[in-house]
Amino acid sequence: xxxxxxxxxxxxxxxxxxxxxxxxxxxxxxxxxxxxxxxxxxxxxxxxxxxxxxxxxxxxxxxxxxxxxxxxxxxxxxxxxxxxxxxxxxxxxxxxxxxxxxxxxxxxxxxxxxxxxxxxxxxxxxxxxxxxxxxxxxxxxxxxxxxxxxxxxxxxxxxxxxxxxxxxxxxxxxxxxxxxxxxx
Amino acid sequence: xxxxxxxxxxxxxxxxxxxxxxxxxxxxxxxxxxxxxxxxxxxxxxxxxxxxxxxxxxxxxxxxxxxxxxxxxxxxxxxxxxxxxxxxxxxxxxxxxxxxxxxxxxxxxxxxxxxxxx
Numbered sequence: 001x002x003x004x005x006x007x008x009x010x011x012x013x014x015x016x017x018x019x020x021x022x023x024x025x026x027x028x029x030x031x032x033x034x035x036x037x038x039x040x041x042x043x044x045x046x047x048x049x050x051x052x053x054x055x056x057x058x059x060x061x062x063x064x065x066x067x068x069x070x071x072x073x074x075x076x077x078x079x080x081x082x083x084x085x086x087x088x089x090x091x092x093x094x095x096x097x098x099x100x101x102x103x104x105x106x107x108x109x110x111x112x113x114x115x116x117x118x119x120x121x122x123x124x125x126x127x128x129x130x131x132x133x134x135x136x137x138x139x140x141x142x143x144x145x146x147x148x149x150x151x152x153x154x155x156x157x158x159x160x161x162x163x164x165x166x167x168x169x170x171x172x173x174x175x176x177x178x179x180x181x182x183x184x
Numbered sequence: 185x186x187x188x189x190x191x192x193x194x195x196x197x198x199x200x201x202x203x204x205x206x207x208x209x210x211x212x213x214x215x216x217x218x219x220x221x222x223x224x225x226x227x228x229x230x231x232x233x234x235x236x237x238x239x240x241x242x243x244x245x246x247x248x249x250x251x252x253x254x255x256x257x258x259x260x261x262x263x264x265x266x267x268x269x270x271x272x273x274x275x276x277x278x279x280x281x282x283x284x285x286x287x288x289x290x291x292x293x294x295x296x297x298x299x300x301x302x
Contacts, residue, residue, distance in 0.1 A: 098292065098293050099292065099293075102292070120197075122195065122197040123195060123197045123198055123201065124193065124194055124195040124197070124198045126193070126194045126195075126198045126202075127194075127195065127197055127198030127201045127202070130198070130201060130202055130205065131201065134205055144290070144292070147231075147295065148229070148231075148232060148290065148295065148297045149231070149232025150229070150232065150288065150297050150299065152286050152287075152288050152299060153288060153290065153297075155216055155286065155287075155288075157212070158208075158209045158210075158212035158213045158216065159209070159213065161205055161206070161208060161209035161212070162206065162209045162210075164205075165202055165205050165206060165209075169202065172198075173193070176193055
């Protein structure tokens with residue numbers, strides 16, 4: 001108990017120090033590594049609780065939480081590194097490589113729109129997160145249309161718009177809560 | 185340096201964005217449903233190339249064998265399902281039966297598209 005308390009104060013002091021000083025390169029690299037690990041765990045956790053829906057591609061996107069926080073607290077380059085690193089590592093370790101292209105396309109679209117909306121400065125985290133979720137779906141659908149050479153697949157997009165919005169709101173709220181309460 | 189957006193949980197722009205997306209989704213679904221008609225046959229495609237067509241008015245089943253694995257397409261009472269697939273996610277198996285023109289069942293790992301056509 002005593003130990004735990006001491007540890008947490010040490011952590012707090014450490015966090016404060018980090019906050020005050022500029023993020024130097026080593027710190028950034030370490031933080032990227034930690035966030036990749038966190039994102040991997042989150043996507044793994046999510047895969048343990050599958051949502052059985054008639055439409056494939058419906059998910060909460062917990063890993064997007066890490067992407068959003070990275071985008072807010074770090075720079076674009078680190079965010080890309082974290083996303084790509086997470087996707088490649090999780091697909092190699094737990095998934096099948098067949099879906100790698102889908103994940104990468106989704107992440108690319110998602111990060112692109114989230115960066116653009118962040119630059120606008122009118123949208124809050126929820127808006128950014130919703131746009132990210134929807135564009136993630138859009139990227140995946142576009143890859144599916146190209147791979148399958150079938151435009152009809154686009155029908156799923158309308159359903160994914162709805163589920164993506166719901167997931168985006170949830171993740172956005174969670175992200176604002178986390179950003180208020182944790183220090184990176 | 186703190187971004188302004190943290191002050192408000194959800195801004196007006198966010199709400200507009202969400203409402204806009206939802207309207208687009210509902211309009212899209214509605215338009216798509218309107219265009220729907222019962223299909224006449226089912227087209228089984230791998231990587232965009234048609235490998236087999238089955239009529240919907242007679243029950244049948246067709247085993248799609250590929251190097252990556254097997255899916256069985258079953259036609260019963262005018263609607264189509266995919267059964268006995270050995271793909272990792274089994275999403276195609278869980279998909280509900282399809283019968284309307286343009287409806288598809290897709291198996292991403294096997295690059296298989298089952299589509300109803302007129």
